[in-house]
Amino acid sequence: MRSRSTQLLLIAAIFMVTLNLRPAITSIGPMLDIIRDDLSLSNTQVSLLTVIPVICMGVFAMLAPVLNKAIGLNKTMYFMLLLLAAATGIRFFVASFNVLLATAFVAGITIAVMGPLLSALIKQYFPKHVAVVVGIYSFGMGMGATLSTGLTGVLYEAAGSSYTTALAVWAILAVVGIIAWTFTAIHPIEVKQVAKQPVQTGVNPWRSAKAWSFLVFFGLQSALFFSVLTFLVPIATANGMTLLKAGTLLSMMTIVQIFMNIGFPVILQKFNSRTPALVTILVLGILSVGLMWTADPLWFAIGVLIMGIPLGGLFPICLLMPMDATETADETNSWTAMMQTGGFIIGGILPLLIASLYDYTANHQVTLFVFLLLFVAMLVLALQIGRSAGKARS
The missing domain is CATH 1.20.1250.20 (MFS general substrate transporter like domains)
Structure with a gap:
């Protein structure tokens, strides 16, 4: 049983992680026309930068329980945040459609895994306050989307019309998420696994x-x-x-x-x-x-x-x-x-x-x-x- 202070730390960590569940995707939107013109892409090609990560979020969501059982929640969360930071940060160094497409793909996978694990975490550690903590979860996600949608254009101008900088700066949120998770992970965090009796323990x-x-x-x-x-x-x-x-x-x-x-x-x-x-x-x-x-x-x-x-x-x-x-x-x-x-x-x-x-x-x-x-x-x-x-x- 976690104390009140460690529960608050966990809520803060959940919030910091959920800030990362949209910016890698939504920051692309304000830059679509600029990227299209700079890389001489078609509208269909440039739209893939936002479509592919969303589809990946669906295709790879089932990795969440698999990775949780294989390496545990803490290692999975660290690995996903590190991948997300790397995928977002590498956009600073290379202005290439293939690189942007690859980073969008990786970002979609990391978001696909972190989302279900956070839901399971909330269910286990906050059973009497599920709706309130889900509110914090969705608030963090909405805040991340809003910040990246509203500020990417501002960052583009501030960086001297550099869309690579404007896109890569959102890697900072993933780094902050890692730091927040490190503080709360001092106290053990895990999503308990049901014993191997799937028929008796729950509905498939x-x-x-x-x-x-x-x-x-x-x-x-x-x-x-x-x-x-x-x-x-x-x-x-x-x-x-x-x-x-x-x-x-x-x-x-x-x-x-x-x-x-x-x-x-x-x-x-x-x-x-x-x-x-x-x-x-x-x-x-x-x-x-x-x-x-x-x-x-x-x-x-x-x-x-x-x-x-x-x-x-x-x-x-x-x-x-x-x-x-x-x-x-x-x-x-x-x-x-x-x-x-x-x-x-x-x-x-x-x-x-x-x-x-x-x-x-x-x-x-x-x-x-x-x-x-x-x-x-x-x-x-x-x-x-x-x-x-x-x-x-x-």
Whole structure:
């Protein structure tokens, strides 16, 4: 049993690690056009720098329980943070598409492994405060994404128009994560393994209809998150908004998202059922798309701000789903890894499909319609998951 002070150290370490779960990907976004022009790439090629790590986050998520059992949580976390620091830092030295692609690939693997392990850790060490710590987890992740999205352009200018410097500087967060983990690892940290009786000790997530519904839901919210971040500015400028105003609006939306990252799990802690709150934010998401569909700049801006509510609330509730459905930290690790395996693959592929639709139609009303379909599909799934959870409790 860890003391209160060591628990606080662990929470701080979790926060510092979660800061690293997005910048290696999201820092690329503001530099896409600059990288494309500098390296003479096509739009399809340059988009792979953000698509590949997201798909890797899905393909390699199942490495988390494997590495945890093979070398333990501490060594796995150190190794992943070191890999992430190296992959991000090497961008400073080489301006090459192949190197950027390789570093994106490695970053995706490290994020894929760390995410499920952190979820299992929270389940094991904070069983009575899961929602609050998940809020800190998602807040850290959202903060990392927001900082890297907002500051990479500033760093680019400060570094004398050097995108390699602007991309590589985020390796500092991984180094800070290693230092934070070193302080808390003085006290033993591990995710306990279930003895080798998988049939008796837990449900195999790959054979569970509920786990598959979690996977699809997570995939849809991932697709929505990455699609909105990719296409919001183009949609706004297509509506007549200047690039500066569109960027400011995106920043304001991410602020709403960050508040939801940490506030929504705290609200969920007060309710026995997650379903009503989940349905509410999904309905707000549908409303936001409707407001964005209008040509009126004010209603569009209000719709974008409302969009920050589901974008910030959906990820933490996805993290809570396998925690609610499992009994042990090892089970949580397996269910979360399975959910993220398929979910991030969906999240990486759908934005590419949206881009293809836009290339074909040249109409962002179609993009908004896809957003609407994603919200409606998640609403149907949320109601189904809620009914199955109700039956399980009765």
